Amino acid sequence: DAMVIQNPRYQVTQFGKPVTLSCSQTLNHNVMYWYQQKSSQAPKLLFHYYDKDFNNEADTPDNFQSRRPNTSFCFLDIRSPGLGDAAMYLCATSRDGGFTDTQYFGPGTRLTVL
């Protein structure tokens, strides 16, 4: 089945230690999104790629970076995680990023910062 895969499902890191979260998709979608979701809150969009075109949200901290080396893979890098960065990180894709497009979500990576 075509899907969005996130690895690892659970990630523990230390305060200030860089961490990378991975997302891959077999849907061949043009757009990939990264969301941060804290407990009992709505997902918050961090940034998205339309193909190789990177689009950052205005309020995304510089501490968060992303890479998309090819259509299938997208990475979220947190350069110096703080305690406030502990959250679920969701990757999503959509075919063309149109208004009517459905977004397909991965299962998420739960990040713990010690």
Next chain:
Amino acid sequence: AQSVTQLDSQVPVFEEAPVELRCNYSSSVSVYLFWYVQYPNQGLQLLLKYLSGSTLVKGINGFEAEFNKSQTSFHLRKPSVHISDTAEYFCAVSGYYSSASKIIFGSGTRLSIRP
């Protein structure tokens, strides 16, 4: 600018009872509305979406929603819930952003089913 309000943060319901989860939106442009469901420790999954045409939209798992333009609402309903419907439900509206649209989510409604 678009925004979404989910009036109830939590809705407890007995099994086999009907449920309605409320959603109101504001938008100055054409509206595309979505309901997503998030089961515990999982990503979000589309339940249904309204694009145009019939105001009553049927989705997966027996859910349906009605688009009401005059009341700017898109409430989600199910006539008889099951334990497996326990989840967080997010109403969302599609908005415009540079190269691709983005989804603006409501704050979510946690549906808990009691046996």
